[in-house]
Amino acid sequence: MTQVIIGGLLIGLSSVLLMALQGRIAGISSIVYRAAFVRGGETWTVWFVLGLVVGPAILIAMGLAAAPVLESSWLQILVGGLLVGIGTKIGSGCTSGHGVCGIGRGSLRSILATVAFMASGALAVLAMRWGGLL
Amino acid sequence: MNAVLVTVLGATFGAGLVLSGMTDPAYIRGFLDVTGDWRPELAFVMAGAIALSLPFFQLVQPKMAKPIFSEQFSMPLATQIDARLLVGAVIFGVGWTVSGYCPGPGVASFAYLEPKAFGFVAAMLVGFKIADWFAPAK
Numbered sequence: 513m514t515q516v517i518i519g520g521l522l523i524g525l526s527s528v529l530l531m532a533l534q535g536r537i538a539g540i541s542s543i544v545y546r547a548a549f550v551r552g553g554e555t556w557t558v559w560f561v562l563g564l565v566v567g568p569a570i571l572i573a574m575g576l577a578a579a580p581v582l583e584s585s586w587l588q589i590l591v592g593g594l595l596v597g598i599g600t601k602i603g604s605g606c607t608s609g610h611g612v613c614g615i616g617r618g619s620l621r622s623i624l625a626t627v628a629f630m631a632s633g634a635l636a637v638l639a640m641r642w643g644g645l646l
Numbered sequence: 647m648n649a650v651l652v653t654v655l656g657a658t659f660g661a662g663l664v665l666s667g668m669t670d671p672a673y674i675r676g677f678l679d680v681t682g683d684w685r686p687e688l689a690f691v692m693a694g695a696i697a698l699s700l701p702f703f704q705l706v707q708p709k710m711a712k713p714i715f716s717e718q719f720s721m722p723l724a725t726q727i728d729a730r731l732l733v734g735a736v737i738f739g740v741g742w743t744v745s746g747y748c749p750g751p752g753v754a755s756f757a758y759l760e761p762k763a764f765g766f767v768a769a770m771l772v773g774f775k776i777a778d779w780f781a782p783a784k
Contacts, residue, residue: 516687519666520694526659527695528702534647535713535720538659540750544767545774556647561753563656568664568757570657579758580670584746586765592745593752593766595737597773600749602781603734604724607668607748608659610735611692614722616699624727625735632739633678640743641682646675 527612530560539609540564541600588645599629648715660754666691669755671746678743730781741773 527538534556547557571577584592600606603625605614610629614622640646667673668691676685712718742748747755747766755763 513687513690515665516667516690517694519662519664519668520691521698522658522662522665523691524662524695524698526655526662528698529658530652530655531707531713531719532702532710533651533655533714533716535716535718537720537722538655540659540748540753541770544749544753544770548771549774556649556652559647559649559652560656560659563653563658564660564663564750564753565756566653567657567660567662568669568754571661571664572757577664579755579760580672582671582746582760582762583675584671584744584762586762589745589747589762589766590769592741592743592747593769594773594776595741595744596747596749596752596766597741597770597775598777598781599734599736599738599741599773600770601734601774601777603731603738604722606738606750607692607742608750612695612699613703615692615696616703617721618700618704619722619725621722621724621727621731625731628732628735629739629742630678632736633743634680634739636740636743637675637679638681640675641679 523608523612527608527616531613537609537613539605539613541596541606542604542609545601603629651715659750660757662691662695663751663754664757666694668748669751669758674746674748674751675743734777 543557546554610622610625677688752766
């Protein structure tokens with residue numbers, strides 16, 4: 513439980529500092545999109561994405577983290593990934609941009625988006641269990 | 647922007663994702679399994695993050711003329727509640743449950759050298775382009 517809260521605080525700290533120091537929203541779906549597809553003036557997103565991998569790699573090297581057992585099948589990973597890409601692009605954000613920064617900003621859009629993706633995620637868990645996939 | 651600084655901020659974010667359990671798909675599904683074997687602890691990840699982002703955006707940032715190392719704040723401008731926002735969020739939520747990853751944890755799991763994390767991010771990039779092609783922003 514302590515680790516969960518420390519993790520949340522680190523996510524919040526990074527989000528606050530990215531805005532206070534650089535003036536940018538820590539919305540990961542948007543950052544990954546720009547790192548992959550947008551050229552010119554957005555190279556910072558590549559460094560942030562690199563950091564997203566370096567941070568966990570340091571924890572693993574220090575013995576503070578280990579790879580979780582992955583239950584998701586390849587089909588679930590690929591279909592789910594496709595839906596995450598389509599949904600976050602159409603809906604302008606994911607757990608971080610809407611859930612952390614948007615709610616922090618008091619954005620009604622982000623509050624409603626967060627309620628919507630939590631609710632649809634919960635319904636999808638139910639559907640997967642009924643379908644024998646969980 | 648300063649590459650080292652931004653990399654350190656990304657690393658802080660990524661470390662937070664790993665420590666909190668967000669990179670464990672089974673844990674994510676447990677959190678979203680509200681009517682079954684619900685594991686509500688993950689709510690504290692968002693609570694911890696918002697405990698910092700809310701006071702910052704409400705109290706500190708409005709008093710700042712500009713970011714410390716750049717010329718202006720780049721903030722989302724959209725305010726309208728429309729079908730696009732909600733349909734997108736609903737599709738995202740389903741994808742989050744089906745794969746067990748949201749975007750940050752998918753990328754952070756590269757550090758585990760987990761082949762499925764690479765597969766997830768590749769599929770997500772294809773999803774971004776599908777949205778660009780079939781539902782371009784106005």
